Amino acid sequence: MLMAGARALATILITMAAAFAQVGSAAADDKVPPKPEGDYVLVCYSNHKCLWVLRSVVENGQPSTTSPGKKPVKKVTPACQFGGAAQACTSALGNWSNSQQCYLQSLSPQPPYSDPRWQGHTDGAVWACVREQGYDEGEHLVTRWVWLPGAPDTVVVDPVTLAYQAIAAMELAPPMVRTAPGVGQVGLVNMPVWLWVEKTENTWGPITRSASVPGLGVTATGRVVAVDWAMGDGRTVRCAGAGTPYEKSMGVKDSPDCGHRYKETSRELPKCAYPVTATAQWDITWQSTLGETGQISMTQQATIQLRIAEAIPVLVDPNAPEAAAPAKASC
Structure with missing residues (x-):
């Protein structure tokens, strides 16, 4: 036994x-x-890279010329542009303003109200409007002064959106x-x-x-x-x-x-x-x-x-040629 x-x-x-x-x-x-959470839209830039960005882009619903049977293509322009061309939204010069066509830098401290850059105003703020000349990789800058009554229309690409784009490229x-x-x-x-x-x-x-x-x-x-x-x-x-x-x-x-x-x-x-x-x-x-x-x-x-x-012990004859299976599926 x-x-x-x-x-x-x-x-x-x-x-x-x-x-x-x-x-x-x-x-x-x-x-x-x-x-990402929040008001994001998918934007494809001129270099054929797409990413989720905050809803600060301009969407033109003008259909492109298409062959019969094809759906019109919605054109999505870059969030930041200079003369219609894609422009960096953020750089060491500041954040890009499409309306001013330059990078805006807040002056700190602000000049006294007697300064002509205030244009006679006593509200809002004075900003430096900076743009590269374009021929010398930023060695020479064009700077002018602008007064704005409120927050500027600068466009900031949240780096988190780029982080998610990098994660998408991982194909986890x-x-x-x-x-x-x-x-x-x-x-x-x-x-x-x-x-x-x-x-x-x-x-x-x-x-x-x-x-x-x-x-x-x-x-x-x-x-x-x-x-x-x-x-x-x-x-x-x-x-x-x-x-x-x-x-x-x-x-x-x-x-x-x-x-x-x-x-x-x-x-x-x-x-x-x-x-x-x-x-x-x-x-x-x-x-x-x-x-x-x-x-x-x-x-x-x-x-x-x-x-x-469950494991079910089975007593077997030691002289038997084969032993019974000790466990089996219940269903």
Whole structure:
């Protein structure tokens, strides 16, 4: 009897090791970074780069000449322009004003009201209106003084919009999920489940991309800082790293850094399986060419199904040619 029980236990362990040796994966469609919160519109500049910018652009609904059957194309002009050509909205000279056709710099301190630059006013402010000559890369500047009654119509491209454009260029993808026992295999109650993800540039990082418009650029770097595994049984496992890939030689033991044990079978669940969702937590830092910095958090998800059954010891005749299977799917 002891020999039969030992053989049954050995059969269970061998079956588990075989199941662990077959790992599962999950794939999902790539997700595009969301539109930033606020009143943003998609703008395509003359250098064929598109990005989300604050609604400070001029949209001309004039249809272009098209062939019969083709839809008219809406022309979107740059937010900042000089003589109809794209102009940097932000530079070391200040912020561009389309109405004044120059960069505006606030004078600090303001001149006394007796100064002719006030043009007899005592409200508003005096601004320096600065523009490059255009032939000597900014060595010579054209400066005049303007009085404005209120805030100028300067256009500022938020660097956060460029950060999102850089993130879009990363083409971040859902985590490449691996488990042991794998997808399509049957795990056992109270036995270890190993969890890990494959490391690639756009599923784990680090990954760096840049985006720019005339006068302003942003470089963003992203990396996964943790993966949250919602195991489908009400428990969530947070793994600081990618996890350890399982190998057959490791036998039946717990993962050293990312694993789980189920307490109940999955037979009562839809598809007779636990839905396991891995959520990669991305930390993305960015810096603009003007020295501004920021941080953006994003997530990517992938879901698989894991079937968990009970281990049923079976007493067998040690002289029998084959042993009965120790576990099977409940449905």
